[in-house]
Amino acid sequence: MAAILELQDVHAAYGRIEVLHGVDLTVPRGAVVALLGPNGAGKSTLMKVCSGRMRATSGHVHLGGSHVNGAAPDALARAGLCMIPEGRGVFPNLTVAENLRLSGLAGQATTAQIYETAFTRFPRLAERYDQLAGSMSGGEQQMLAMARALVTNPAVLLVDELSMGLAPLIVRELYEVLAQIAEQGVTVVAVEQFADMALAVADFAAVMTHGRVVAFDEPGVVRRDLAELYLGGDLG
Ligand code: ATP
Numbered sequence: 001m002a003a004i005l006e007l008q009d010v011h012a013a014y015g016r017i018e019v020l021h022g023v024d025l026t027v028p029r030g031a032v033v034a035l036l037g038p039n040g041a042g043k044s045t046l047m048k049v050c051s052g053r054m055r056a057t058s059g060h061v062h063l064g065g066s067h068v069n070g071a072a073p074d075a076l077a078r079a080g081l082c083m084i085p086e087g088r089g090v091f092p093n094l095t096v097a098e099n100l101r102l103s104g105l106a107g108q109a110t111t112a113q114i115y116e117t118a119f120t121r122f123p124r125l126a127e128r129y130d131q132l133a134g135s136m137s138g139g140e141q142q143m144l145a146m147a148r149a150l151v152t153n154p155a156v157l158l159v160d161e162l163s164m165g166l167a168p169l170i171v172r173e174l175y176e177v178l179a180q181i182a183e184q185g186v187t188v189v190a191v192e193q194f195a196d197m198a199l200a201v202a203d204f205a206a207v208m209t210h211g212r213v214v215a216f217d218e219p220g221v222v223r224r225d226l227a228e229l230y231l232g233g234d235l236g
Helices: 043-050 071-077 096-104 109-119 123-127 139-149 169-184 197-201 219-234
Strands: 003-012 019-028 030-036 058-065 080-085 156-160 185-192 204-209 212-216
Touching: 003 043, 003 185, 019 071, 019 185, 019 204, 019 212, 030 043, 030 080, 030 169, 030 197, 030 219, 043 080, 043 109, 043 156, 071 080, 080 123, 080 139, 080 169, 096 139, 109 123, 109 169, 123 139, 139 169, 156 169, 169 185, 169 197, 197 204, 197 219, 204 219, 212 219
Parallel strands: 030 185, 030 204, 080 156, 156 185
Antiparallel strands: 003 019, 003 058, 204 212
16 A cells, blocks of 8 residues: 655654654555554654644655655645644634634635535534534534544544543544544544554554654554553653
8 A cells, every 4th residue: 555644764852852763654545543652652743743733853754755844734734634633723712613614714615515524524513503612522522623624625634632531432433433534535643542442443553652653563463562562662
């Protein structure tokens, strides 16, 4: 399978403190990749580098074969890469409809198309059209975040900690939607600290510890080796 997103020897730092120490990762086109690893391993930092929110200090990031390290988030969004950040990134003081319209501004879609895309996938959002995003439940806000990503018609969707603060049942539901999105050809990279739900829908799993990807394999293989990989990565 051809790679849609490829990282080679990526280093990144906050000030003088380097936290990514040479990440190699190949994301096959159309795959769902679960990116796992303990707290502080560098998963969110890697997502920031991939989405242009942070610049790698060295190494290569390729999207669809083009070198994109240093490209701004909006340029990457136009190139088909969309990220749902940790904490979801919805505007709490705007309504569901306003959140969706703002997100769709970057693309070519009309307002009607934006609503059609969002509400077909998440009918519950249609019922909450005029509700302020910040007054919805965590699960509904995550649906809105996913809908906002979908209306940009992404080729690659990066999701950071979909499960954060949500009940297991809702997390399962959201991962099922993510799997349906992937079935329509969207490549998905899902960062998760709690592996099970992500592994259930993933085609591949990557494990990060200490700023490097230390394993990349099928979910079954990674699930078996996970404890050892985490412990080898020093959880303390
Ligand atoms: P978590 O699951 O806890 O979010 P993670 O694997 O996503 O962990 P990162 O958030 O990428 O890990 O953090 C990697 C390292 O970078 C950690 O040591 C963290 O303290 C540090 N770090 C993260 N964000 C910043 C920041 N804004 N400024 C300075 N250091 C940071």
